[in-house]
Structure formats: C-alpha cells, structure tokens
Amino acid sequence: MTESTDQIPMAQPVIGAREEELVLEVLRSGQLSLGRKTVAFEEGLAARIGVPYGRAVSSGTAGLHLALRAVGVEAGDEVITSPLSFIASANSVLFERAIPTFVDIDPVTLNMDAAAVADAITPATKAILPVHIFGYPADTPAMERHGLPIVEDACEALGAIHGDGVPVGGRGHPAVFAFYANKQLATGEGGMVVTNDAAIAERIGSERNQGRAPDMGWLDHDRLGFNYRMSELQAALGVAQLERLDQMLADRAKVAGWYREALAELSAQTGLALPCEDRGTERRGWFVFVVQVPRGVDRDDVLRGLRAVGIDGKPYLPPIHLFSFYRELGYREGMFPVTEDIGGRSLALPFFPAMQQSQVARVAERLSELLLGN
Numbered sequence: 001m002t003e004s005t006d007q008i009p010m011a012q013p014v015i016g017a018r019e020e021e022l023v024l025e026v027l028r029s030g031q032l033s034l035g036r037k038t039v040a041f042e043e044g045l046a047a048r049i050g051v052p053y054g055r056a057v058s059s060g061t062a063g064l065h066l067a068l069r070a071v072g073v074e075a076g077d078e079v080i081t082s083p084l085s086f087i088a089s090a091n092s093v094l095f096e097r098a099i100p101t102f103v104d105i106d107p108v109t110l111n112m113d114a115a116a117v118a119d120a121i122t123p124a125t126k127a128i129l130p131v132h133i134f135g136y137p138a139d140t141p142a143m144e145r146h147g148l149p150i151v152e153d154a155c156e157a158l159g160a161i162h163g164d165g166v167p168v169g170g171r172g173h174p175a176v177f178a179f180y181a182n183k184q185l186a187t188g189e190g191g192m193v194v195t196n197d198a199a200i201a202e203r204i205g206s207e208r209n210q211g212r213a214p215d216m217g218w219l220d221h222d223r224l225g226f227n228y229r230m231s232e233l234q235a236a237l238g239v240a241q242l243e244r245l246d247q248m249l250a251d252r253a254k255v256a257g258w259y260r261e262a263l264a265e266l267s268a269q270t271g272l273a274l275p276c277e278d279r280g281t282e283r284r285g286w287f288v289f290v291v292q293v294p295r296g297v298d299r300d301d302v303l304r305g306l307r308a309v310g311i312d313g314k315p316y317l318p319p320i321h322l323f324s325f326y327r328e329l330g331y332r333e334g335m336f337p338v339t340e341d342i343g344g345r346s347l348a349l350p351f352f353p354a355m356q357q358s359q360v361a362r363v364a365e366r367l368s369e370l371l372l373g374n
C-alpha cells in the first residue's frame, strides 16, 4: 500500500512576492479597473504571442463569446467545434443562438480531426472554433484552407507552438487565452483575446466595456456591449505571472517528463495511454497530464482509488454533446465514437509547476496498484 496520505491537489498556482508587490501597487494607486496594468498585461502577452493586439477580459468564456461576435457569428449560423473540450467553447456559440456543429477528434492528438472539419462545412457554416485541447496545437493551418473565419480556443495552450514555428494564438485569428487558477498563467479569473486585426480588437475592446468606444465619454454607447472587463488587480497578477511564465512552463514540462518516466512501464504492461508525444516540430504547452485507462477498466473506480489515498483526480473531459442540454439539440451517443471512447476513459492526474518528483512517484505507484490489482 501507498504509505503517505498527504493530499496531492489537482492544481496549484505559483504566487510569490512579485504578485503581492504589483497587486499592492494597484491597491495603493486608486485605479482598480481599466488602468495601466491592464494595458501592460495586454501588450506583454500580445508581444509574447507575436501579434499586435491583446484585449483582456473577465474570463476565457467571455473572450470566446466576444471573439465569435467579432467574426460575425449570429443566430442560426453553424460553428464547427470539438466535442472533447471544456463546455465553455461550445456554450459560447449558444450564447449567440448559433449552432455548435461537433466533429469527431483525432485519437492521437485529441484535437478536432481536420478532415472531419472539411466534411462538416455547409453553406450555413460561419466559423471554425478549434480547441487546442490539453495544450496540444490543433491543426489550424489545415482549417485555414477553407477561407472561413477561425476563432481559436487557446485557453489550455499558452506556450504551445505549431509545426511551422508560430506560437499557438499567433496566427492572427482571434485566439483566446484563460487565466483561471489552474491555467499556465493564473489571475484568479480572467482571459485575453489576441489578434492581428485592428477592427476586431476595437470591437472586443468596446463590447467588453458596455459598448463604449475608447474615445467616447462616460455613458455614451454606440453598440450593444457587456461588462466583461478584467480588473487592474487581476491584470497586476497577469503582469507578474508573465514575468515568470517561462519558468512555470519549463517546470510543467519537467513534471510531465517525470510522469512519462514513472508511468512508462505500467503503460506498456496495461495499455494505460499517456499524452501523445510532440509530433515533428509541434510543441505542447503543458496544461494537464491526462491519461486514458485501458479499455475494460472502470475509470471512476480508478478515481475513487486515487482519492482514497489523498490523490485528487478528475474525469477529464466528459464529451460535451452528451450533456443533457446538448442532447436537446439532437446529439446522441454513437455520433462521435472516438470522443466517446476517450472521454469515457480519460482522467487528469495532479499536475502543477511546484509538483515534486516524490509526489509524481506516489501517484504512479498508486495507479500501478489500482491497474495491476495488487
């Protein structure tokens, strides 16, 4: 039996003196929203991704909503997207009363299958919404050939790089990052849309702020908008986190390497599937470490077995099309066999930059007990 029962959490942000310093600066400045920290965070992240514009928003979900509106998605339009994602990507399509058209995933990368995307295009298709799931770059270059607007859900993919060397989010389409506490860069809540399109940036900047144009006076509005603003406190965290991003990404990659090593033998013995290796020059931006239990093993039993010894784990991710209110749109079991197979066997293990090798070893040892039955 595994001896230690110290809790190992799923995720844990890296917060230090620099975050405290910059947040305190904001508190003392008296400017708690739409100030210099927001601009600094926007400029910093956009520069890092290699595009001219960044617009900070209150969440990744808010960013997806505004990005879809900005490329012209309206009621009744079809948006092609992945059923193996966090629900926010598909929900953001529903916010505009548009229709998420799901297509099945590639069994290796777990991203939307580019050929299935091509097959799903109809005259009603308004946009494609690829999700770079678990930080692995989706085949956006293949999807660009259709000439349709693309909005990228890069909420799990900060640090990922496409095969042609372009950072995920840097292709110019509006791409959305998220900064919830478990993401590669954490501001508590928050998101950002990056783009190379000035008009899209302008529209998003206005619609996040009640439809106000930057040069308009207070309470003057020329279009429908929302309150999707990020606060200066969050932006201060963003600026501090950006300074340590390379280290945090490197630490995540190091932990992933430990997991690979610790689970290699068990994987060969049992068929436990590990995250795919990077193909060619593609690079994953490590976000979560998701494994698939072998066929015939009950994933939820494994989760219970982990939790019994203080190791957190999550079913990750349940297919979106099988949630009850998506079934009301006509989706059923059997429509996306790869997604359903993988979604039913996937589980996310504890994974965060400060994770220790001994903790990884404990998780691997427990998994081994559970899968080998000893």
Ligand SMILES: *Cc1c(COP(=O)(O)O)cnc(C)c1O
Binding pocket: 059, 060, 061, 062, 085, 086, 088, 089, 131, 153, 155, 156, 178, 179, 180, 190, 191
């Ligand atoms: C985190 C995440 C989002 C957005 O999350 P928020 O909690 O709204 O910031 C969207 N899509 C995916 C795939 C995500 O993982």
